[in-house]
Amino acid sequence: MKLTEDMLVMKNEEIAPGIYELVLKGENVRLMKEAGQFVNIQLEGKGLVLRRPFSICEINLPEKEFKVIYRVQGEGTGYLAGIEAGERLNVFGPLGRGFPEPALKEGETALLIGGGIGTPPLYELARRLHGRGNKVITVLGFQDKDGVFYEGEFSQFSEVHVATMDGSYGYKGNVLELIGHLQLDFDVLYACGPMAMLKAIQEAYAKEKRGYISLEERMACGIGACYGCVCDKGGELPYQKRVCKEGPVFALNEVIL
Amino acid sequence: MKLTEDMLVMKNEEIAPGIYELVLKGENVRLMKEAGQFVNIQLEGKGLVLRRPFSICEINLPEKEFKVIYRVQGEGTGYLAGIEAGERLNVFGPLGRGFPEPALKEGETALLIGGGIGTPPLYELARRLHGRGNKVITVLGFQDKDGVFYEGEFSQFSEVHVATMDGSYGYKGNVLELIGHLQLDFDVLYACGPMAMLKAIQEAYAKEKRGYISLEERMACGIGACYGCVCDKGGELPYQKRVCKEGPVFALNEVIL
Amino acid sequence: MIDLSVKLPGLQLKNPVIPASGCFGFGEEFAELYDLNQLGAITIKAATLEPRTGNPTPRIAETYGGILNAIGLQNPGVEAIIREKLPWLEQFDLPVIANVAGDTVEEYVEVSRRLAENKVIKALELNISCPNVEKGGMAFGTDAETAAELTAEVKKAAGKPVYVKLSPNVTDIVRIARAVEEAGADGLSMINTLLGMRIDLKTGKTILANGTGGLSGPAIKPVAIRMIYQVYKEVKIPIIGMGGIQDARDVLEFLYAGASAVGIGTANFINPYVCPDIIRDLPGVLAEHGFSSIREAIGFAHR
Amino acid sequence: MIDLSVKLPGLQLKNPVIPASGCFGFGEEFAELYDLNQLGAITIKAATLEPRTGNPTPRIAETYGGILNAIGLQNPGVEAIIREKLPWLEQFDLPVIANVAGDTVEEYVEVSRRLAENKVIKALELNISCPNVEKGGMAFGTDAETAAELTAEVKKAAGKPVYVKLSPNVTDIVRIARAVEEAGADGLSMINTLLGMRIDLKTGKTILANGTGGLSGPAIKPVAIRMIYQVYKEVKIPIIGMGGIQDARDVLEFLYAGASAVGIGTANFINPYVCPDIIRDLPGVLAEHGFSSIREAIGFAHR
């Protein structure tokens, strides 16, 4: 069995300005075990060579479907936005290690922190934690009102708070300020978003809380063979870890950002 | 007004094994004046850079449509074969100089000689010469029966004879042998096909007959700017002519093949 | 208002967009498509002393993201160019750069001298980097001393600014750039084509009749950017950058790397309107990145 | 029956398909995808004397038809490789080629000596062409004398066949190929990556933290074919060809040019099954072109 598959595009629609929801169907969906893993999608656009990594946002095993939410960022995602339902995309994955759910014990509360396009991988996680009976609080940060997405979706499984940088929707400020403002209490945190946000979270909570963060790095192979995507884990030489293989999810205190 | 246009694909269908009929619709069709001119079509396939030159096979002015017949040959035409009606292709043209019709006086007979995929540009010519009241004889040569196409179409406007190399259809042999065999009489010949065929025709008729041949050469610009596609016209230095600009149609005796 | 103008030795450009030598003939064909006065300048096809027929065909092959050419400097010779082509170009309000090639130093000098005398020509571009001829051509461009000597001789003989067009097929581009700068070059054009080859699987022969050819197009852009970046650091004379430019964003990347103006070659074959399209798009792309003039973007990656 | 086997110094290959160094790690990741025993051989990641962390990230950028990498020879060091990686590779029926890098001749010699002692290693590949490190690396590969000296020293110290991996960033690849052949190289690997750069338009900085990186992928294929063609004419030792190979037809073009076997690098990132796919397709492609063995196709463009 191959880990690459030409999957059928069921849906590819804009859900917020420049943000698309992509649903793919294929046999390899049954290999998708953990929230927070990613897939590497091949794009046929002119001159494009590398696959593009995207987090798995939602897994629908019975339908053999999974969802990706992506932001149009450059040439690859621009090309992807033009794909229509009925076409096929070659998907390599699932890849990497996701969020460890059992990190959360019975009765414990999870805080999910998503910044912008870092939100999607937390969605499958929210669903699962909720399903396991844990309390889930989600704090989402966006630039402005227009950029907000998935607030409603997350609220199916969690208490949701939204912050926007310009205050045009929800709390005015960043996610950390909102968490402070609400004095949210939690046991384990799970975060994904821009590097600046992850750094601030690490600084604020690495000492006192358990937590997991999902990293991004420019990738080539996606499976640990090229050493393109390393991050710093400190300690003895060679101290780097591969985001695609040992990650993209790392414990809050095990990486140096 | 631009000479490049995103034209609408009306039809793109296989009419013989590996041979496709492509119909395109666009405003620039009204610029298509001469039979034997060509267009340079841009293809979006991976890694493809250069446009691909194809002869104009038929012009339908009222509908603003024109037709190209192409053979799947390599990557570009392979990509082209996958295009479906409703998509758009960027077409640059019409380019080059076509067959001079007035070369034929009233009452004179034209002999059209087409070899394989060299047949298409002769089709619009046949239609026009027939329309002007000239007698038209068409001799088409193919590898084998499976490869035969457009016999019926040519027979609307001309007397048609077909030769196949393996004798599986029509006369067994090449077009020149068939012409000799039938002792065809004519005033002006127009030919398009493989270099070996054109050479043989030149050898046989350049001295005694008026005639025109259409050449192919690997092209880059298609308009005479890069000097990529020259052919030899003899005489004084610099004696080359550009197939894309001074051609693709040349008088039978003006080029050294 | 975005200021697209650029001032280079001998060249007052309305904008930095210049069709590259060999990809635009003498302008006649493109003049049928659009008004050449829109362009920053034009670089005409390489001139040699005598007419040249160039290489046998096929002269063009395609590669992934690029093309190979082996035109071999076909041109009608410097006299015919001066007699037949330059008077036609005079009608435009357009600086013309003459690309010069030759087999010997003397040929370069003589062709340069004659072209520089003509008022239509505003600058010379010494093609010491043509990979498609046996003698001269690239040989002058792969050795720093030879390149410098040639530059100095042409400078002596020709009273117009001299741009030296560098070959990328070298171990140390900076060394050659420095050598021609010291020899008096007024500017650099870079890069010419990379030497490449394709073999036809059916015949087993090279697709180009000449065997090897020059690789151009988007495939070579990262090599061009790298070389311009390296050379910009080490020379003071301006650089006309080229190699794979397809759109206004590519132009910005070349400016960042250190180019003051850009040459557009292969892209003219893909989109014949690419030069006016880029000129149209440039102000928007500059503004989007916070620039109000070309000048501000030049060498930006070094700041 | 099509005979895919190839015999090279130290290497008895089932077929000519060899994952290229740095693109296949030590095989572990790809072993999860398919049976490595299908491969002709594997080339492992560059080994240096001490562990290296490589360059800061980003280390990867995309270009048109290619990628840039600046890994910077990250590796756990020769001892860890011998201790942790080679025993795992022993389970396969697969010749392993060890890629060797270093800052000094002594480092190359020492790393080569240690690796050559290990029975899993069937041949050494001297990486004198890595563009992504400050010292050593490419510097050894751009000067014929230095390259020859290094080759001779390693040959003296290591009792296994030595392949020298050439850099394409040179004026005269033939000169360097000849020099290392004379110095005793058993074979050549070519080509390593072309030095390139990309600049991020938003930040104005190079995308790679290292500034420059090595260009690989389909964009460089015509340069690789040209260099192999030129070198094949002038040397007697076999060539392992690489640079942009994507499918079995590309392999045939490399064989025609003069390669006896091929390295597959970047294509592994695009299609992780590319090596087995090529091995599956090769017999058909050879037959289609009238060959019944790899041997018949090697150097076919020269006949």
Ligand SMILES: Cc1cc2nc3c(=O)[nH]c(=O)nc-3n(C[C@H](O)[C@H](O)[C@H](O)COP(=O)(O)OP(=O)(O)OC[C@H]3O[C@@H](n4cnc5c(N)ncnc54)[C@H](O)[C@@H]3O)c2cc1C
């Ligand atoms: C593990 C992982 C999960 C991701 N999940 C998501 C997701 O769920 N939704 C989403 O919108 N984006 C996600 N990204 C980022 C996404 O991969 C990039 O936005 C995308 O590759 C940009 O491609 P492009 O061609 O549009 O941009 P360009 O800038 O044109 O890309 C050029 C090159 O840079 C790489 N690149 C550019 N930005 C990034 C980035 N931020 N991270 C990694 N590589 C980058 C591209 O892959 C490509 O190789 C994820 C990245 C990683 C590593």
Ligand SMILES: Cc1cc2nc3c(=O)[nH]c(=O)nc-3n(C[C@H](O)[C@H](O)[C@H](O)COP(=O)(O)OP(=O)(O)OC[C@H]3O[C@@H](n4cnc5c(N)ncnc54)[C@H](O)[C@@H]3O)c2cc1C
């Ligand atoms: C003026 C002119 C008119 C033509 N009219 C027709 C036509 O009506 N129908 C038709 O089927 N074909 C026609 N051809 C040939 C057609 O252009 C080629 O078959 C086509 O370009 C092959 O592209 P490819 O990518 O499939 O082949 P590849 O071999 O993959 O092409 C690689 C490169 O070689 C060039 N090339 C390959 N074969 C030829 C060729 N025979 N002539 C010119 N360039 C070539 C391609 O344009 C491309 O740049 C014409 C060619 C010319 C010059």
Ligand SMILES: Cc1cc2nc3c(=O)[nH]c(=O)nc-3n(C[C@H](O)[C@H](O)[C@H](O)COP(=O)(O)O)c2cc1C
């Ligand atoms: C068909 C063709 C002909 C060329 N002729 C010349 C020439 O005569 N003189 C010259 O200096 N460069 C010549 N070049 C090189 C280009 O001017 C340019 O430096 C190179 O193609 C890289 O730019 P590009 O990728 O935009 O094409 C030629 C390039 C091509 C493709």
Ligand SMILES: Cc1cc2nc3c(=O)[nH]c(=O)nc-3n(C[C@H](O)[C@H](O)[C@H](O)COP(=O)(O)O)c2cc1C
């Ligand atoms: C990510 C990456 C890492 C590489 N690391 C090495 C290396 O460690 N040693 C080496 O000799 N070549 C290295 N190379 C070069 C490749 O082995 C190969 O020569 C080159 O990429 C051209 O082949 P390709 O176009 O098939 O990738 C590396 C290439 C890439 C893309």
Ligand code: FES
């Ligand atoms: S992308 Fe290759 S190691 Fe992570």
Ligand code: FES
């Ligand atoms: S294709 Fe450029 S001159 Fe004919």
